[in-house]
Amino acid sequence: MNSEERRIAVLRAIVADFVATNEPVGSKAIVDRHNLGVSSATVRNDMAALEDEGYIIQPHTSAGRIPTDKGYRLFVDRLSQIKPLSAAEKKAIATFLDGAVDLDDVLRRSVRLLAQLTRQVAVVQYPTLSRSTVRHLEVVPLTPARLMLVLITDTGRVDQRVVDLGDVLTDDDVARLRALLNTVLVGQQLTTAAARVAALPEEGPNHLRAVMTTLASVLVESLVEHPEERLVLGGTANLARQGGDATSLRGVLEALEEQVVVLRLLTAADDPAQVTVRIGEENEAEEMWATSTVSIGYGPLSTPGAALGGMGVVGPTRMDYPSTIAAVRAVARYVGEIVGGR
Incomplete structure (x- = not known):
C-alpha cells in the first residue's frame, strides 16, 4: 500500500472509531484496533499529514483527532462499496x-x-403531482345537488373534494359528467390535466355548463401542488x-x-x-x-x-x-x- 492509500486507511480508521465512540482517536488506538501493518510512528506521521491537509483536527491538546467535514467528504467519496443489507x-x-x-x-x-x-x-x-398521471376520476352523488369528486393518480394519491352544485342533477347527468371527465383526464399528466379541465365547460352540453364550470374550478385546485x-x-x-x-x-x-x-x-x-x-x-x-x-x-x-x-x-x-x-x-x-x- 502506497503512502496515499495508507493515509486513506488511517482516515477510515479515525472515522470508524469516532463514529463508534464519539471520542477523539489516537495513533495507539488505530494500531491496536486496525490491522494496518505499520508502526505507531508511521500512523502519527500520516495523522500529521491528514491534519495539515484539513481532513482531521485535534479538538484540544494532548487528545486524539476527529474528522472534519472535509475528512468525512473524502471518506464518503472513497467508499469503494456500500455494505449491502443482509x-x-x-x-x-x-x-x-x-x-x-x-x-x-x-x-x-x-x-x-x-x-x-x-x-x-x-x-x-x-x-410529485407534476410527474403523476390521472388514473381515474370517480363522481359520487351524495344528494341531488351535491357531488363528491375522487381523483386517483397512477402513484396511488387520492384527492377527494365535495362540491355543492346549486343545481339538481339526474342520474343520467351524473353518468354523463363522469364519462366526460374521464374521457378528458384519464392518462393525462397532472400538469396538462389542469389546462384540459379549464376548457371543460365548453365541451359539455348546454344545460350542464354551470355545473361543469363549478367542477372545473374545484378540479384545478386538486391538480395544483400543495x-x-x-x-x-x-x-x-x-x-x-x-x-x-x-x-x-x-x-x-x-x-x-x-x-x-x-x-x-x-x-x-x-x-x-x-x-x-x-x-x-x-x-x-x-x-x-x-x-x-x-x-x-x-x-x-x-x-x-x-x-x-x-x-x-x-x-x-x-x-x-x-x-x-x-x-x-x-x-x-x-x-x-x-x-x-x-
Whole structure:
C-alpha cells in the first residue's frame, strides 16, 4: 500500500472509531484496533499529514483527532462499496412495506422504517403531482345537488373534494359528467390535466355548463401542488439522542419544520439510482451546517432519472455513512417498486 492509500486507511480508521465512540482517536488506538501493518510512528506521521491537509483536527491538546467535514467528504467519496443489507434485513423491509394499505400508509411506514434503521431523522416526500398521471376520476352523488369528486393518480394519491352544485342533477347527468371527465383526464399528466379541465365547460352540453364550470374550478385546485402536504417526517427524537448543544439542535428541528428546506434537499434527489450525501456546509441552510443529509429519489428503476419523489435522512456529521447509505437506498428501492407499480 502506497503512502496515499495508507493515509486513506488511517482516515477510515479515525472515522470508524469516532463514529463508534464519539471520542477523539489516537495513533495507539488505530494500531491496536486496525490491522494496518505499520508502526505507531508511521500512523502519527500520516495523522500529521491528514491534519495539515484539513481532513482531521485535534479538538484540544494532548487528545486524539476527529474528522472534519472535509475528512468525512473524502471518506464518503472513497467508499469503494456500500455494505449491502443482509437477506434478513431486506426481507423485514419488504414484509413491513408490503403490509401497507394505501399510499399514505406506505409513506408513513417508510419514514418509521428509515428512522429505525438509521437512528436518524427520516423524511419522505409525497410523489410529485407534476410527474403523476390521472388514473381515474370517480363522481359520487351524495344528494341531488351535491357531488363528491375522487381523483386517483397512477402513484396511488387520492384527492377527494365535495362540491355543492346549486343545481339538481339526474342520474343520467351524473353518468354523463363522469364519462366526460374521464374521457378528458384519464392518462393525462397532472400538469396538462389542469389546462384540459379549464376548457371543460365548453365541451359539455348546454344545460350542464354551470355545473361543469363549478367542477372545473374545484378540479384545478386538486391538480395544483400543495407543498404543505408533501412531506412525512419521523424520528426527530433521534436528533436529541445524538447529543450536541441544545441551540443547534433547536435550529435543526426548526429548519426541518420549515419544510421548504427539506424539500430543497429532496428535490435535488431526482434519480432512484443515485444516493446524494451532503455534509455540513454543503447543506444550503445555515441551521443544517452541523448535520449531514443522505437522500435519494424513489420511483421505478426501469425509468432512471424520473423519480416520483425523494426520501432521506438527516443526522449529525458523525454518522455511520456506509450503513445509512445502504438503508436509504434499500428502502427507496422498495418504495419505488410499490408506488411506481400501483
